[in-house]
Amino acid sequence: xxxxxxxxxxxxxxxxxxxxxxxxxxxxxxxxxxxxxxxxxxxxxxxxxxxxxxxxxxxxxxxxxxxxxxxxxxxxxxxxxxxxxxxxxxxxxxxxxxxxxxxxxxxxxxxxxxxxxxxxxxxxxxxxxxxxxxxxxxxxxxxxxxxxxxxxxxxxxxxxxxxxxxxxxxxxxxxxxxxxxxxxxxxxxxxxxxxxxxxxxxxxxxxxxxxxxxxxxxxxxxxxxxxxxxxxxxxxxxxxxxxxxxxxxxxxxxxxxxxxxxxxxxxxxxxxxxxxxxxxxxxxxxxxxxxxxxxxxxxxxxxxxxxxxxxxxxxxxxxxxxxxxxxxxxxxxxxxxxxxxxxxxxxxxxxxxxxxxxxxxxxxxxxxxxxxxxxxxxxxxxxxxxxxxxxxxxxxxxxxxxxxx
Amino acid sequence: xxxxxxxxxxxxxxxxxxxxxxxxxxxxxxxxxxxxxxxxxxxxxxxxxxxxxxxxxxxxxxxxxxxxxxxxxxxxxxxxxxxxxxxxxxxxxxxxxxxxxxxxxxxxxxxxxxxxxxxxxxxxxxxxxxxxxxxxxxxxxxxxxxxxxxxxxxxxxxxxxxxxxxxxxxxxxxxxxxxxxxxxxxxxxxxxxxxxxxxxxxxxxxxxxxxxxxxxxxxxxxxxxxxxxxxxxxxxxxxxxxxxxxxxxxxxxxxxxxxxxxxxxxxxxxxxxxxxxxxxxxxxxxxxxxxxxxxxxxxxxxxxxxxxxxxxxxxxxxxxxxxxxxxxxxxxxxxxxxxxxxxxxxxxxxxxxxxxxxxxxxxxxxxxxxxxxxxxxxxxxxxxx
Numbered sequence: 032x033x034x035x036x037x038x039x040x041x042x043x044x045x046x047x048x049x050x051x052x053x054x055x056x057x058x059x060x061x062x063x064x065x066x067x068x069x070x071x072x073x074x075x076x077x078x079x080x081x082x083x084x085x086x087x088x089x090x091x092x093x094x095x096x097x098x099x100x101x102x103x104x105x106x107x108x109x110x111x112x113x114x115x116x117x118x119x120x121x122x123x124x125x126x127x128x129x130x131x132x133x134x135x136x137x138x139x140x141x142x143x144x145x146x147x148x149x150x151x152x153x154x155x156x157x158x159x160x161x162x163x164x165x166x167x168x169x170x171x172x173x174x175x176x177x178x179x180x181x182x183x184x185x186x187x188x189x190x191x192x193x194x195x196x197x198x199x200x201x202x203x204x205x206x207x208x209x210x211x212x213x214x215x216x217x218x219x220x221x222x223x224x225x226x227x228x229x230x231x232x233x234x235x236x237x238x239x240x241x242x243x244x245x246x247x248x249x250x251x252x253x254x255x256x257x258x259x260x261x262x263x264x265x266x267x268x269x270x271x272x273x274x275x276x277x278x279x280x281x282x283x284x285x286x287x288x289x290x291x292x293x294x295x296x297x298x299x300x301x302x303x304x305x306x307x308x309x310x311x312x313x314x315x316x317x318x319x320x321x322x323x324x325x326x327x328x329x330x331x332x333x334x335x336x337x338x339x340x341x342x343x344x345x346x347x348x349x350x351x352x353x354x355x356x357x358x359x360x361x362x363x364x365x366x367x368x369x370x371x372x373x374x375x376x377x378x379x380x381x382x383x384x385x386x387x388x389x390x391x392x393x394x395x396x397x398x399x400x401x402x403x404x405x406x407x408x409x410x411x412x413x414x415x416x417x418x419x420x421x422x423x424x425x426x427x428x429x430x431x432x433x434x435x436x
Numbered sequence: 437x438x439x440x441x442x443x444x445x446x447x448x449x450x451x452x453x454x455x456x457x458x459x460x461x462x463x464x465x466x467x468x469x470x471x472x473x474x475x476x477x478x479x480x481x482x483x484x485x486x487x488x489x490x491x492x493x494x495x496x497x498x499x500x501x502x503x504x505x506x507x508x509x510x511x512x513x514x515x516x517x518x519x520x521x522x523x524x525x526x527x528x529x530x531x532x533x534x535x536x537x538x539x540x541x542x543x544x545x546x547x548x549x550x551x552x553x554x555x556x557x558x559x560x561x562x563x564x565x566x567x568x569x570x571x572x573x574x575x576x577x578x579x580x581x582x583x584x585x586x587x588x589x590x591x592x593x594x595x596x597x598x599x600x601x602x603x604x605x606x607x608x609x610x611x612x613x614x615x616x617x618x619x620x621x622x623x624x625x626x627x628x629x630x631x632x633x634x635x636x637x638x639x640x641x642x643x644x645x646x647x648x649x650x651x652x653x654x655x656x657x658x659x660x661x662x663x664x665x666x667x668x669x670x671x672x673x674x675x676x677x678x679x680x681x682x683x684x685x686x687x688x689x690x691x692x693x694x695x696x697x698x699x700x701x702x703x704x705x706x707x708x709x710x711x712x713x714x715x716x717x718x719x720x721x722x723x724x725x726x727x728x729x730x731x732x733x734x735x736x737x738x739x740x741x742x743x744x745x746x747x748x749x750x751x752x753x754x755x756x757x758x759x760x761x762x763x764x765x766x767x768x769x770x771x772x773x774x775x776x777x778x779x780x781x782x783x784x785x786x787x788x789x790x791x792x793x794x795x796x797x798x799x800x801x802x803x804x805x806x807x808x809x810x811x812x813x814x815x816x817x818x819x820x821x
Contacts, residue, residue, distance in 0.1 A: 032703045032796065055797060059701045059779060114551055116799060150700035151794075182706055182714040 032056055033115045034153040035145060038172055041161040041194060042332055044135055049159070050084070050123040052145060054107065057121060060148040069119050073105045080105060084123055089141040091189070092133040099128045136194040142178055143187050154178040156190055162335050163197030165205030168328060202335055203342040210346020213325065214354075218409045219287055219389060220318055221354060226382040227256055227294040227311060228359065229375050232366040235304040240375070243367045252307065253359060257351070259308045263315020264322060265344055271323020272340050281393060283320045288389035290314035291382055298379035322347065357416055364423040368430040374422075490598045492559050492611040494667055495567040496591055500575040509749065510624050510646050516576050517622035517630070520569040524557070528566075532557045536620030536627055541818045544631070544638040545709045546655055546808055548597075549615060550608035552709075554633050559594075560612025570616060577630065577641055579747055584673055586745045592664070592671030593637040593656075599664045600635075605800045609635065629819065636674075636808075641746075642819025648750045650819030652812045654742065655709070659798060659806035674807050677741045678775050681782045681793055684734040685773035688722070692731075696722035698770045702781035705792045705810050715814055719785045721768025735767060739784060742791060742811040761787045771795075778805040788814050 033053035040047040054066035061083060065072055073080070081102040090098040103124040110120045129135050146152045157172035166173065176190045214220055232249035234241040243249075270276040293310070296302055303310050322343065331339055365371050388401035505515035521529060534540055534555060545552035562570060579586025594611035601610035614634030622628050624646040631640045636657040642650035658674040665671075688696060698720055707714060724735050739758055743751045758765075765786030771779045775795055784791040790812040798804040 056703065059703055114547060114799075116802075148701050149703055150698075151702050151704040151706060180706070182711065183717050185716055185718065185720075 032151065033110070033112065033118050033120070034155055037142065037154060037156045038159040039157065039161075039175075039192075040159055040168070040330065041135065041163070043163070043335070045126060045128045046090075046135060047330070048088075048125045048127060050121075050125060050144065051110070052121045052123070053110070054119045054121055056145050056149055056152050060145040060152070065121070066119060069107050072107050072121070077105060080121070080123075084125065084144060087142065087144040087147060088125060088127070090127050090129070090192075091139045091141055092129055093137060093139075094133065096130045096133065098130065098133075098138070101126045101128075136192075136196060138192050139189040140178070140192050141189040146178065146180070146187055150180045152179070156192075158194070160329065161194065161197065162202040162205070162329070162331060162339075163199065164195065165197065165201040167205055167209060169209060169325070199335070199338055203338045206339040206342030207346040207349070209325070210322075210343040210348075211350040212346075213322065213343075214347050214350035218385075218405060219291060220321075221351075222382055222385060223287070223291045223294055223314065223318070224257070224260060224351065224355070225358060226291060226298050226379060227260075227307065228253060228355070228362065229298040229378055230301070231256060231307070232363050233371075233375075235301045238300065240301060240372075243363075243371075246363065249363055249366075253355070255308045256311045257355060259312035260315040260318075261348060261351070263312040263317075264319030264347070265315075267316045267319030268322045268326070268344055269340055271320050272326040272336060274327070276320065276323075277327075278320055280321070280324050281396075283317060283324070284393045285390060286317045287314075287321060288386050288393055290317060291389070292386035295379045295383035295386060298375055298382070358419070361416075361419045361423040364427050365419075368423075368426045370426050370430070490594075490611050491564075492562075492567060493591055493594050493598060495564050496571045496574075496594070496611075497667060497669070498568070498571070500572045500580075501568075505576075510643055510648065513573070513576050513630075513643075514622045514624055516569075516573040517618060520566070520573050521618070521622075523563075523566045523569045528557055528561070532616065533618050533621065536629060538818060538821055540617075540619050541629060541631065541640060541642075541821070542710075542712065544633040544640070544653070544655060546636065546638075546657060546705075548608045548635040549613045549633075554615040556615035556617025556631065556633075558613055558615050560610075573630075574632070577747055577750070578639075579744055579751070582744075584671060584676055585741065586747075588671075589656075589673045589745060590632075590637060590639070592673030593658055594634075595666040595671050596658045596660060596664050596673060597635050598666070600659060600800045603800065609800070627819070627821070639745075640818070641750075642821070644819060650813070650816045650821075651743075651746055651750065651754065652817050653707075653709075653712070654745075654811045655809070656742070656811070657806065657808040660801055660804065661795075661806050662804075674809070677738070677793065677809065678795070678807060680734070680738040680741055681769075682773065682775040684731075684738050684767065685769055685775070685782065687731050687734050688727075688773070692722055692727070693773060696768050698768050698781075698783075700770065701779060702770045702794060703779060703796055705794050705808055706783075707790065707792060707812055708808070708810060712817060715790060715812075716785070719766040721766045721783070721785075723763075724765045724767060724786075725763030732762060735765065735784065736762060739789060739791065758786060758789045761789070765789060776805075780805075786814075788816065790814060 033056065035053065035056070036051040038049040054069050058064065058066040063076055084102050085100055088100050090100070092098070103126060106122045107119060108122065109117055111117045129138065140156065142154060146154060154177065155174060156176050156178060157174045158166065159172040160166060160168040175192060178187070178190050181188055230240050231252045232243055234244040267276060326339055326343060329339065365374055384401070385405050388399060388405065392398050392402045504519055505512045507515055521533065524532060540555055543555045549558070559567065559570070574590065575587055578590060582588060584592055594614060598610045601607065614632065614637065617631050618628060619631055620626060620628030627644045629640055629642040632638070636659065638653070638655035640650065640654070641648060656674055656677070661675065661678070663670050663672040685693065685696070724732055736759060740755065743755050743758065765784060768783045770781040771777060774780070775782060775793070778795060778797050780795040782793045791809070793807060793809040795805045795807055798806050
């Protein structure tokens with residue numbers, strides 16, 4: 032029989048818990064034909080269900096005081112595991128608040144929903160998020176125990192919860208790491224920026240890209256583009272994280288893919304010469320919305336959220352900077368050789384191809400063979416960098432390079 | 437004009453994505469069956485289900501020959517075990533002949549082997565000669581000649597799992613996924629065990645110093661609970677047990693039923709796999725010693741359907757013990773006394789014997805209950821090791 036799952040999200044002074052209760056087991060314990068007729072269950076029995084859950088969820092502080100428990104949103108849906116196949120379950124959002132002055136991290140978890148009646152039921156308790164300990168909902172929940180019948184003594188014991196205390200610093204560092212990881216794994220964000228930088232060292236002559244514009248010229252344009260992109264995504268990351276701007280993720284993801292296509296076209300032929308800064312800022316706004324989605328799912332309180340936005344953005348910038356510092360010198364070396372035209376066109380074509388693949392994937396909500404290839408190829412990015420470095424050194428040595436200034 | 441060319445180039449490149457087929461994640465066909473079950477299930481109108489037998493159950497149904505081992509008792513079992521081992525290749529033997537350890541002995545489950553890995557060698561990888569040698573061994577340790585009991589119950593269990601394979605359960609199910617192993621080298625002097633385990637059937641037999649020292653924990657169950665036909669035989673491997681429990685409970689007076697009824701609900705076994713040695717400190721329910729002799733006989737009849745699955749010599753000793761302890765044995769149940777609805781549960785808990793039967797929701801055949809059951813011994817599980 033399927034078991035229950037309790038997922039804890041540990042905040043500074045409360046715990047948000049998500050309960051997942053198989054309806055077949057709930058019916059054995061509570062009746063009301065909750066499994067036999069699960070359609071409209073919440074509308075039909077919402078208040079009674081909340082009252083039932085409240086009676087059987089009783090966290091208790093070491094001094095004996097019980098916590099305040101409030102049962103929020105209830106939903107029913109289908110779930111699946113390899114052993115039981117498909118089954119229906121109830122998901123309940125529960126808020127648990129310790130009495131004033133009591134530690135949220137230490138309590139006896141008296142929980143016997145279903146188990147008070149169904150002796151063979153099992154409840155797996157896990158911590159899904161503990162920001163102060165640097166554990167984020169992004170990773171797998173950490174199981175802290177199982178509540179089940181003590182068969183020998185025929186009793187149900189509460190589960191002692193004793194979480195080591197954390198700090199705002201640990202939470203901040205975890206967010207910085209998450210930001211770095213987000214960019215390191217976010218092939219689309221990096222590709223947009225790199226392709227935008229591809230023609231940055233070049234001058235424009237009429238409708239075409241011209242020759243290398245000099246180190247000063249290149250660095251100035253690089254700095255402007257990167258700063259504009261950073262400003263753009265920082266603004267929407269902030270606005271999105273505090274909930275002022277919320278866009279559904281699908282159109283945002285499609286726009287990100289479109290932004291890569293635009294910068295790829297621009298790398299072939301200057302379509303917005305001199306306005307790269309504005310384009311970078313504009314598309315930065317779009318990319319920031321995607322970053323904000325990650326933060327919004329963490330459902331943090333104001334203080335930790337502010338630190339998280341800061342830490343997450345810092346992580347993004349650090350990783351972005353590292354990639355730029357690693358790639359740009361070679362691009363600038365290459366851009367002084369005649370072969371750069373071919374390198375630039377090849378890069379732009381591949382990026383354009385990837386953009387098309389991503390657009391298709393995000394419009395139809397289904398990955399295709401090309402996006403799968405991109406994932407595989409992206410793993411070899413460090414070797415790509417090595418090849419780029421060797422190639423640029425070799426071509427510089429072979430060709431009579433143009434003067435640096 | 438030039439800009440248009442670029443768009444065309446990109447579209448052209450996109451077309452090339454078809455050449456990236458090699459990069460496609462290859463979906464492994466999880467449903468491809470390696471079992472030989474032909475599974476031409478025919479719909480039924482009588483409530484019984486039908487399936488063709490696999491080559492495994494056909495091979496195991498043939499008459500056994502034990503003429504090569506003329507000895508009796510444990511000596512004969514050792515001889516037949518060695519004869520089976522002699523048919524195996526060296527790799528097969530390495531998988532089958534393991535060392536005796538509690539950890540190895542505890543590798544059983546009520547799940548198919550694909551979901552809870554077993555040790556030993558699976559029947560699906562044995563040739564007909566090897567299957568015949570395996571059959572000769574099992575026939576010597578299990579009871580012969582009673583329909584749906586003993587060796588026949590084991591075959592019926594495999595037939596039912598073949599049926600699950602054929603109706604959509606897939607290759608995880610079926611007789612080919614049942615495993616046989618020897619824990620410790622078969623001998624008439626030392627500690628060793630036969631462990632035969634698969635989805636709804638686990639039977640360990642522990643030996644020490646030339647004697648049988650343990651027959652438990654033994655798991656029994658079946659899905660479907662209804663009859664399954666194979667090779668012109670109809671099996672209903674675990675129906676007699678269910679009927680015996682119903683007779684035992686419905687035979688009680690209303691007052692006795694009230695005493696026997698547990699307050700909790702039970703949707704599965706309490707002491708299933710992984711719950712070794714956790715016998716409740718206090719027995720629940722109705723003491724058998726307070727019952728009339730005909731009602732006590734119904735309790736004993738249910739117990740016999742487990743113990744008598746083993747060969748007569750072995751089971752006689754165990755049955756004598758359980759009979760002598762019958763007065764201090766307790767019976768309890770939950771759900772209905774008819775043992776016919778999902779959630780019906782019954783338990784026999786004696787000084788030594790422990791039997792649980794749970795009629796629970798179907799997995800492959802939804803909305804139709806099926807049985808899980810375990811026979812344990814308070815001191816004799818794993819031969820007391």
